[in-house]
Each structure stands twice: as structure tokens, then as C-alpha cells.
Amino acid sequence: NLILAFESSCDETSVAVIEDGQKILSNVIATQINSHKRFGGVVPEVASRHHIEQITICIDEALKEAQIKTEQLTAVAVTYGPGLVGALLVGVAAAKVFAYANDLPLIPVNHMAGHIYAARFVKPIVFPAMALLVSGGHTELVYMPYENEFQIIGETRDDAAGEAYDKIGRVLGISYPAGKQIDELAHQGKDNFHFPRAMIHEDNLDFSFSGLKSAFINTVHHADQIGETLDKADLAASFQQSVIDVIVQKTLTACAKLPVKQLILAGGVAANRGLRETLDKQLAKSQPELDFVKAPLKLCGDNAAMIGAAGYVAMNHHIFADANLNAEPSLEFDWVPDAVK
Ligand code: ATP
Ligand code: MG
Ligand code: FE
Numbered sequence: 182n183l184i185l186a187f188e189s190s191c192d193e194t195s196v197a198v199i200e201d202g203q204k205i206l207s208n209v210i211a212t213q214i215n216s217h218k219r220f221g222g223v224v225p226e227v228a229s230r231h232h233i234e235q236i237t238i239c240i241d242e243a244l245k246e247a248q249i250k251t252e253q254l255t256a257v258a259v260t261y262g263p264g265l266v267g268a269l270l271v272g273v274a275a276a277k278v279f280a281y282a283n284d285l286p287l288i289p290v291n292h293m294a295g296h297i298y299a300a301r302f303v304k305p306i307v308f309p310a311m312a313l314l315v316s317g318g319h320t321e322l323v324y325m326p327y328e329n330e331f332q333i334i335g336e337t338r339d340d341a342a343g344e345a346y347d348k349i350g351r352v353l354g355i356s357y358p359a360g361k362q363i364d365e366l367a368h369q370g371k372d373n374f375h376f377p378r379a380m381i382h383e384d385n386l387d388f389s390f391s392g393l394k395s396a397f398i399n400t401v402h403h404a405d406q407i408g409e410t411l412d413k414a415d416l417a418a419s420f421q422q423s424v425i426d427v428i429v430q431k432t433l434t435a436c437a438k439l440p441v442k443q444l445i446l447a448g449g450v451a452a453n454r455g456l457r458e459t460l461d462k463q464l465a466k467s468q469p470e471l472d473f474v475k476a477p478l479k480l481c482g483d484n485a486a487m488i489g490a491a492g493y494v495a496m497n498h499h500i501f502a503d504a505n506l507n508a509e510p511s512l513e514f515d516w517v518p519d520a521v522k
Contacts (some may be wrong), residue, residue: 182200182201182202182255182256182479182493182496183198183199183200183206183249183253183254183255183461183490184198184199184202184239184254184255184256184257184258184288184409184487184489184493185197185198185243185244185256185258185279185285185498186196186198186199186257186258186284186290186486186489186492187236187256187257187258187259187260187272187273187275187276187485187486187488188259188260188269188271188272188292188295188483188484188485188488189232189260189264189268189269189275190260190262190263190264190265190267190268190269190272190292190483191223191228191265191266191317191502192212192213192214192217192228192231192483193210193211193212193213193263193482193483194210194211194213194231194232194235194236194239194271194272195208195209195210195211195239195425195483195484195485195486195488196209196236196239196242196243196485197209197243197484197485197486197488197489198243198244198246198247198249198254198503199486199489199490199492199493200378201328201493202301202489202490202492202493203301203490203493204340204451204492205225205302205486205489206246206247206249206437207242207244207245207246207247208243208480208484208485208486209239209242209243209246209485210322210483210484210485211231211235211238211239213227213228213231214330214357216231217357218356218357218381219269220357221351221356221357221499222343222347222357223265223357225265225267225268226267226268226289228265228267228268229265229267229268229270229271232268232271232272233271235429236271236272237275238281238522240275240279241387242396243408243485245440251283252283254283254285255273255285255286256280256285256286256287256452256492256496257276257279257283257285257286257288257291258272258286258287258288258289258488258489258491258492258493258495258496259272259273259275259276259277259287259289259290259488259492259506260272260292260295260488261273261290261291261502261506261507261508261509261512262291262292262508262509262510262511262512263291263292263293263318263509263510263511263512263513264292264411264508264510265293266504266508266510269336269508269510270508271507273506273507273508277504277506279305281504286496286501287501287502287503287506288492288495288496288500288501289495289500289501289506290488290491290492290495290503290514291512291514292483292488292489292512293316293319293321293323293331293341293448293514294329294331294494294495294514295487295488295490296314296447296448296451296476296481296487297312297314297323297325297331297445297447297491298473298487298490298494299447299476299477299480299481299484299486299490300312300445300447300475300476300495301479301490302388302476302477302480302487303474303475303476304428304474306325306328306445306474307325307326307442307443307472308327308328308443308445309324309325309327309439309441309442309444310324310325310327310439310441310442310443310445311323311324311432311435311436311439311441311443311444311445312325312444312446312447313329313339313428313444313445313446313447313451313460314447314448315342315428315446315447315448315449315450315451315453315456316341316342316448316449316450316451317341317342317343317344317347317358317449318340318343318344318345318418318452319336319337319341319343319448320336320337320343320388320390320428320450321333321335321336321337322334322336322386322425322431322432322435323393323514324435324439324441328417328494328497328498329494329498329500330496330515331412331513331514331515333514334386334435335386335387335388335431335435336387336388337387337389337390338387338388338389339389339391340389340390340391340392340394340426341389341390342428342450343448343449343450344359344360344379344390345360345390345391345393345394345424346358346363346424346450347360348394349360349363349394349397349398350362350363351418352397352398352401353366353401353413353417358449360449360452360453361449363417363420364421364423364452364453364454364455364498364507365455366413366414366417366418366490367414367418367420367422367455368418368454368455369414369416370412370413370414370415370416370417370418371414371415371419372394372415372418372419372422372423373412373415373418373419374400374415374416374419374420375419376397376400376419376420376423376429377392377393377396377423378392378423378424378426378430379392379427379494380427381426381427381430381431386431386435388427388428388431388435389429391422393423393424397416398488400416401416413462416499419451421455422455424456425453425455425456425459426458429456429459429460432444432460432477433463433464433467433468436468436471437468441471442472443462443471443472443473443474444464444471444472444473444474445449445474445475446460446473446474446475446476447476447481447486448481449481449482449483450468450481451475451481451483452478457475460473460475461473461498
């Protein structure tokens with residue numbers, strides 16, 4: 182089984198060739214970060230234009246690198262949501278044309294399922310599984326009773342974790358996307374500011390990061406006004422510790438509540454060193470029987486390899502699309518009956 186996978190939901194154009202849903206033959210990623218940096222975030226029109234310029238180059242590269250001829254392919258998989266509509270449309274159109282021209286089945290993939298299934302490149306997923314999905318646009322606890330079934334049991338009520346990193350990055354003078362640099366800075370500082378841990382003791386599995394963001398910004402502005410300079414590393418460490426404390430606490434609670442055999446950490450923020458280390462430590466201490474899989478560092482951010490992995494699973498469930506497939510910017514996981522809770 183050889184799947185040609187497409188990803189273009191945000192600011193990465195990516196095409197990959199995946200064998201049997203778990204082996205990466207190629208994973209070409211054209212990032213546009215440098216074009217968006219000076220705007221402090223992703224500009225949708227700029228993103229679409231870059232995708233159009235890059236997509237055919239990425240297809241050629243992916244096939245060449247995998248040393249695969251078009252005739253050998255089994256199917257085409259593509260992200261059709263959630264994401265920026267103009268960006269998604271480029272990948273969807275390209276995948277549809279490629280599939281039609283080469284008489285290949287087309288598999289529609291949810292970008293967030295893709296993030297989760299990046300874990301398949303580490304080891305097989307064991308069900309029931311719990312996914313901690315932390316990215317630029319989402320912060321969710323997703324319960325998966327079976328393969329290809331997703332139930333959101335907790336989510337952010339305002340900002341996503343990655344979004345919070347990027348927003349406080351601006352205040353620290355760190356350019357978009359700020360997560361990685363704040364993570365590094367945090368390791369050189371101390372949690373001296375004790376920012377709030379929103380909702381940590383509440384009896385639910387939801388998150389909130391906008392209060393933390395405001396507390397952070399107010400602290401920096403107040404210091405500015407009285408002419409005081411605060412230690413950037415300490416600010417970063419304090420912010421990061423608050424994010425990690427809440428995420429880890431809620432995740433441990435979720436895993437204790439449900440019959441979970443495996444925890445999957447996925448999404449762009451899953452690359453966070455502090456989060457990976459803390460979860461390792463806390464799980465070993467409180468739930469040692471729980472298997473913990475972290476998406477590979479290189480596959481935490483957006484890429485087509487993860488779309489190929491999720492596409493393989495969808496294909497096994499006979500999920501196919503036709504030429505009517507459209508981009509769905511607000512795509513959500515399919516509803517799962519309460520009975521499986
Ligand atoms: P979504 O997947 O929700 O649609 P997205 O695709 O834009 O959103 P991803 O590419 O999954 O988001 O992740 C990007 C986010 O991850 C950015 O907000 C970035 O700052 C954050 N990020 C990347 N590395 C780290 C890190 N080491 N620590 C914290 N955040 C990080
Ligand atoms: Mg991105
Ligand atoms: Fe993403």
C-alpha cells in the first residue's frame with residue numbers, strides 16, 4: 182500500500198509518500214514561515230499564493246525522493262479541514278486532479294486526526310487511547326475508544342496553547358511562531374512570577390489560556406511603566422510552567438477517569454521539551470501501566486506524512502471522497518455516540 186498524501190491547511194505545503202501507513206518514504210515540507218514572520222502571524226492570502234507555487238514542486242520531489250512511479254501508488258490522501266479555506270483548497274484541488282488523472286481513490290483526512298496518527302510512526306496505537314492534542318489552533322483531550330473514533334472530552338474555552346505561546350512571544354519580542362524559542366528560553370529561567378493556573382482545580386477537562394496571557398502581558402506592561410526590566414528567561418519559564426501544570430493535571434485526570442491503555446501526545450506544541458519531560462515523569466509516577474507515545478519531534482508540526490498515516494486508517498474504514506470533495510475550514514471530528522463513553 183502506497184499513499185501519496187497532501188497537507189496545505191496552514192503555512193506548510195507538504196507532500197509525502199507513505200508505505201502501509203507507517204513507513205515514510207518521503208515527506209517534503211515547504212514552509213512559508215519567513216513570508217509570514219514580518220506580519221506576526223499567518224496571512225491567509227499570502228499562504229494560498231505560496232501553496233499554489235509550491236504544490237507541484239512538492240509532488241515531484243516527494244515521488245522522486247521516494248523513488249516511486251505514479252503507477253505504483255494505491256491512493257491519494259488529503260487534508261480537507263480544519264484550516265484556512267484558501268490554503269486547504271489548494272491541496273484539495275491538487276489531490277483531486279492527481280487522483281482523477283491517475284485513476285486513484287481519494288481519501289479525505291481531518292488535519293487533527295492526522296496530528297494524532299503521527300504517533301503511528303513510533304508504534305501501533307492501542308485502544309482505548311487518549312490523545313492530548315496541543316497545537317496552534319486546538320487544545321483538546323480526545324478519547325478514542327476504537328480506531329478512527331474521536332470523542333472530544335475536554336477542550337480550550339478560549340485560546341489554544343500554541344496561540345498563547347505565539348501571543349506572548351510578541352510581547353517578548355520573539356517572532357512567529359514563538360513556541361520553540363520560548364521553550365528554550367524557559368529552560369534558562371525560573372518560575373518566579375507564579376502566574377495563575379486557570380481551571381486547574383475545576384471538575385472538568387477544559388482549558389483556558391487567555392487569563393494567563395493577560396496576566397503575562399499586564400506584568401510586562403506594569404514593569405515597563407515603572408521603568409523596571411524583567412528577566413525574559415524567568416518570564417518564559419513562569420509562563421511555560423503554568424501551561425504545563427494545567428495541561429498535565431487535566432491529562433492525568435482524563436486518563437484516570439476512562440479505561441485508557443495509551444496516551445498520545447500530538448500537535449505542534451507536543452514538540453515542547455518541558456511538556457514531554459513533565460508528562461514522562463508524572464506518568465511514570467502516577468500511572469506507570471499507561472503506555473505513553475509522543476509524536477516524533479519532526480512530525481509534531483504540520484506535515485503530509487501524518488496525513489498519509491491517518492489516510493491509511495481511513496482507507497481501511499472505506500472512507501473515500503469523490504470529485505465533490507470541498508475544503509471544510511471548521512471541520513470537526515465525527516460525532517461518536519455517548520454509549521461508548
Ligand atoms: P492546528 O493544527 O490546530 O490547525 P497549526 O497547524 O497552525 O494549528 P501546528 O503546526 O500543529 O499548528 O503547531 C504550531 C504551533 O506549535 C505554533 O503555535 C508554535 O508556536 C507551537 N510550537 C512549536 N514548537 C513548540 C514548542 N517547542 N513549545 C511550544 N509550542 C511550540
Ligand atoms: Mg504551521
Ligand atoms: Fe496543525
